[in-house]
Every structure is written in structure tokens, then in C-alpha cells.
Amino acid sequence: MIDETKLRLFAAAVGVLFGLGGVLALFVGITIALAEVMGLAAAALTVAGIGLLLAAICLFFCLQPFRSMEEEVGEVEDATADALADLPIDALRSFVERRPLTTTALAMVAGYSVIRHPQTAQRHAERFLMSML
Numbered sequence: 001m002i003d004e005t006k007l008r009l010f011a012a013a014v015g016v017l018f019g020l021g022g023v024l025a026l027f028v029g030i031t032i033a034l035a036e037v038m039g040l041a042a043a044a045l046t047v048a049g050i051g052l053l054l055a056a057i058c059l060f061f062c063l064q065p066f067r068s069m070e071e072e073v074g075e076v077e078d079a080t081a082d083a084l085a086d087l088p089i090d091a092l093r094s095f096v097e098r099r100p101l102t103t104t105a106l107a108m109v110a111g112y113s114v115i116r117h118p119q120t121a122q123r124h125a126e127r128f129l130m131s132m133l
Contacts, residue, residue, distance in 0.1 A: 027047050030043075031043045031047045034047065
């Protein structure tokens with residue numbers, strides 16, 4: 001039986017292949033149509049220029065090269081903070097209800113590590129919190 005993830009990956013690859021094939025067919029069709037008016041070389045250069053212009057516009061709006069690295073890092077930090085702030089307590093409650101033994105074992109390991117090596121546990125907690133910010 002084929003795994004669902006592999007099937008989705010295959011469907012995505014086929015979609016990308018058909019999409020690129022469609023764009024290529026569109027550009028060839030436009031080139032052939034323009035070749036009757038302005039000649040094959042001029043039509044090919046015109047279609048290539050239009051394709052490069054479209055690619056530059058897409059890169060400019062999708063990647064936004066005018067933004068500084070600090071702005072992008074700040075945006076990622078804000079999104080991470082919002083995602084962590086929106087973490088529902090119900091999700092934690094459902095995890096405890098679905099896997100009580102795992103939750104108990106994790107709590108015991110955390111408690112043991114805090115009691116056994118409190119400085120190490122504090123250092124790890126500080127690193128974890130700083131990495132989340």
C-alpha cells in the first residue's frame with residue numbers, strides 16, 4: 001500500500017511538471033503567433049523578455065528584497081511569539097487525556113532532573129526560553 005504522504009508528494013510533483021509544461025506550451029504558442037508578425041528571432045526575444053520581466057516581478061513581490069534582515073527576523077519572532085501565545089490549554093489537556101502514562105513519565109523525568117541537578121535544569125530552561133524568543 002502506498003503511503004499517503006508519498007502519494008501527495010507524487011501528486012505535487014506531477015502538478016509542478018504539468019504546470020511547467022503548460023507555461024512552456026503557452027510561451028511556444030505566443031512565440032509562434034508573434035513570429036508571423038515580427039519574425040522568429042524577434043518573437044523569441046520578446047517572449048523571453050516578457051518571461052524575465054514576469055520572473056523579476058514575482059521575485060520582487062514574493063522575496064521582497066528591499067526589506068532588511070532585521071525586519072524579517074522581527075517578523076519571524078513576532079509570528080513565533082503569537083503562535084506560542086495562542087497555544088491552547090485544551091490541546092495540552094487532550095494530550096494528557098490521550099497519553100496519561102507518557103505525560104506522567106515526562107513529568108517524572110523533568111522532576112528528577114530538576115531535583116538531581118537544579119543548576120543544569122535552570123541553564124537548559126533558560127536556553128530553551130531564549131531560543132523561543
